[in-house]
Amino acid sequence: MTAAATLKTWTGAALAAPVVWLASIVNVPLKSWQRATGTGGMAAFFLAPNMAIFGIFVLVPLVINFFYSATSGTAYFLQDRTYVGLEQYQRLLDCGSYLDTATCREDLFWKAVHNTGLFVVVQVAMMTIVSIATALILNREIVGRSFWRAVFFFPVLLSPVVTGLIWRWILQRQGLLNLIVHDMGGEPYNWLTDRFWAFTAAVSVSVWAHMGFYTLILLAGLQAIPRDLYEAAEMDGTKPARVFWRITLPLLMPNLLVVIVLALIRAVQIFDEVYVLTGGGPGTSTLYLTQYIYEIGFASLLRNPGLASAASILMGLVLVVLTLLQLQVGRRGERKGARE
């Protein structure tokens, strides 16, 4: 062994020693616990830390959210709040016409609902098309496939704040996009102060940030399609377009449905990167549901946690429907896989 390797082994051992020591110390009381309660007690012991944290920080909030939405006031402790029944929901749903946000009592909520609806439809459509195209290309016989796969995956790891700032920097007045526009003879423009372009930016940036994830799932699906089907089609002289519609797409369907539902679930909750990119603006044109909940719940001067909680439950209902849809889709995919 070289000196460096020896050093490395020894440092590793020195770092691990306290952990190993701690684990052996813990073993002593646990052994008597095991003797007293049997393996059933041990199962409880192993589950306890995780379930305690899980219970306090997931289950309890989930349950008290319903009580929350039935109270009013600006206090955060449940006992300091007044019970109002379904008033918060009535307030949220009080609308002359659901298509015209100006007629709603909580016009900001409905603005966020409309914005989110449009965002979800456009973003998921764009995401699906871009991911399928990329997955199909990556599935071809290209040189360096894993390199290219990594290229499209890179933005997935970036933090939403970093993503938002990078694109804010590119889209600002002295930014890269305006440099390109300028070089092509156009006039520089303040993209993020324009309603249409701010929305387009929000959609494109979120597609940019997450498409690599969906491409991976679709690529795994494409690679699971048996090669001999394509070879048979080639021997029959089938046209490539027909091969795509008759072989690739039907066999990719289970993965594609999972991708679409997952993308839907994520798009409904969109917040971080758009919040950093546009702050919900200009005006309220990129204000989405999660930002509405955050602002009504915490940030705004007229904060109303009960209203925020009612809004979050309505959003949760949509997500539950989508999740059930996903489970359904997943099961169908499994059954289909078993049949083939």
Added chain:
Amino acid sequence: MSGVVSFLTRRRGGRFWHWTDIVSWLWLIGGLVVMFGPAIWLVGSSFKTPAQLAEFPPTILPYVSQQATVEGHDKPLTLYRVKLPDGSTKVLAELRRIGTVAQMVDPKAPNDIVKVNIASREPVREIGFATENYTEPFVHFDFLRYLRNSVFVTAMATLITLLTNSMAAFALSKYRFRGRDLTMLLIVGTLMVPLSVILVPLYSVVSAVGLLDSLWGVILPTVATPTGVFLLRQYMLTIPDELLDAARMDNASEWQIYWRIVLPLAAPALAVLAIFSVVWRWNDFLWPLVVLSRKELYTLQVGLNTYAGQLNVQWHYILAMTVVTMIPVVLVFVFLQRYITSGIAGTGLK
């Protein structure tokens, strides 16, 4: 050379290039530019001086203006290439500027002041890096503190996640007990409960247990990830029970079985979860934003957002801090990307 070209253009069956090949390569090259271009532009911009950042059209590379010390002046003066009325060009240093006229001197003859219209001059520049963008935030802002907070949150949350999730996964995969299926159902059922749905009540719970405005308030709610338990359980199910029974024969306690047999065998799954957890916790934004209101507790993501949201955005610092925030994730990408992509393709988790 021809070998390389024929390797790159090689096609299955030795056929000629089809139009779809050209489209594919255009898409891939375009993807390369669109995916990495913005990050590279960010890094390039982060080395520019504030004056340069305000310029339009922006330059691709960062430049710094050259300066020279001139006899009789304490501060170094900025150099300009000036076009003189007689048609010749000369490098002069600027003394002061009044409106569109600048008073300039020749560094070699510091006594003759030349009046020059600013339209007929341009600064002498060379490629250079404004590294002070990186060093100054550590001094002037709480940047170092944010960095430390982020490292603490990420490390602690990941360690606790690995320990508690693996213990729970061990119990759920290796013991039969009443309520096991119910527990599993509960965990999987909340797999899809997003933070935004329980934001308000979670805030009140965290404040009730006294963790508001503390880094532990950021850490604890994130560590009981259902995804982690699920991933580890699926992996531990593949560890044969005979191995555990053999250890029990040798009088090993259950804790020793978990610690010395199951954990080492589950190392690949633990590694995947660790990588995910580091990326998740490093990137977390909404929850720290809600829970932390004392500025000295901010994590990098919250701190960055705060600076970027100020009325007078100091982009030269923001860009440099964004690059620093990006570094750990880029390292993960370069060295561990393989594990993540295989983890996603296998389980569909993110």
